[in-house]
Amino acid sequence: MQGLFADFPAYNAKPDIELGKQEPSIEVAVDIIRTYLEVARKNEAGIVADIDTEFLHDYRVSLRRVRSVLSLFKGVFSPDQTSALKREFSDLMASTGRVRDLDVYLLEKDFYFKLIPPNLHPGAEAMFAQFxxxxxxELAVLSRRLRSAAYGRQMKQLLALFADTKRLETGPNAERKAYDYARSLIWKRYRKVCKLARGITPKTPDEAVHELRIDCKKLRYLMEFFAPLFDKSDFKTLIKPLKKMQDNLGLFNDYSVQQEALLNFVSTQSDARNRTSAPLAMAAGGLIAVLDQRQKAERDHVITNFQHFDSPEIQNLFRALFRQKED
Known part of the structure; x- marks a missing residue:
């Protein structure tokens, strides 16, 4: 990277964060948030220069991890400060969503074309030209925002806030030791994932599958945040089947979102007479049909792969690592 882009310092999108088992939970939260705020900032120049779409992806993932800490570390910060910070980071994320969606569509262009017959390709070409x-x-708007003085002040203020714990409003779990707190959080989230996943069938509403995807992501984040406190081999055993199920859930969600986006796109392309270009509409319709079939297939894969995640070996390891006497 330094050979190609000397002006952009190399960075680790998932840096190691040292934690201590007896470290207060608020210090763990602050360490994680500060680290990922710094990662987000290191991606800003790459987004503005439009070097690669991964800069925006890493920026969004970093802010998403910050939001996850605020949501998942319950009782570490005061309710008022938690709500205010969650709103602030949601606002930061909101301006990036459409650019990222369009990046994904354009990156997947060849994939889309393989899904539909050649006679629909002209319409698809017109659609991707619009994308x-x-x-x-949208990138021009986002770049102006990232270069603005107001944005720069906001990010500096957030980094100053999380420089230490002095200016933070603490909650009842702020001083709870990291190891015990981690076990409690992970165990509760794991049980919720299992309860949801065991209810998934071919007829389960999409909303329930999406809820499972979100809870699996939260479980994965918690395990990654607290991984330094546990045995690496054990965590690798647990993460592998969880990641596989997440992959299926991610595709399920992608296919759902893409169908909705294509329907919205066609509706916005209508002219004053309420007519849409026939080739474009046909290409979008063909893609929607194929994506619907693929979404159904991923639901089946979720059910199959949960059986691996719910195996006796994985159940016993979760219990051994995280279950507490009162559970």
Missing amino acids: KKERNR
Whole structure:
């Protein structure tokens, strides 16, 4: 990276964060939030220069991890400060969503074309040309925001807030020791995931599958945040089947979101007479049909892969690592 882009310092998108088992939970939270705020900032120049779409992806993931700490570390910060910070980081994320969606569509262009017959390709070409134009407009807006003085002040203030624990409003779990707190959080989230997943069938509403995806992501984040406190081999055993199920849930969600986006796109392309280009509409319709079939297949894969995650070996290891006497 330094050979290609000397002006952009190399960085680790998932840096190691040292934790102590007896470390107060608020210090763990602050360490994680500060680390990922710094990672987000290191991606800003790459987003503005439009070097690679991964800069925006890493920026969003970093802020998402910060939001996850605020949501998952319950009782570490005061309720008022938690709510205010969650709103602030949601606002930071909101301005990046459409650009990222369009990046994904454009990156997957070849994949989309393979899903539909050649006679629908002209309409798809017109659709992707529109995606590219919109993406350039949205990126220009985002770049101006990232270069603005107001944004710079906001990020500096957030980094100053999380420089230590002095200016933070603490909650009842702020001084709870990290190891015991981690076990409690992970065990509760694991049980919730299992309860949801055991109810998934081919007829389960999409909303329930999406809820499972979100809870699996929260479980994964918690385990990654607190991984330094536990045996690496044990965590690798637990993460592997969870990640596989997450992959299926992610595709399920992607196919759902993409269908909705294509329907919205066609509706916005209607002209004054309420007519849409026939080739474009046909290409979108063909893609929606194929994506619907793929979404159904991923639901089946979720059910199958949960059986691996719910195996006796994984159940016993979760119990051994995280279950507490009162549970």
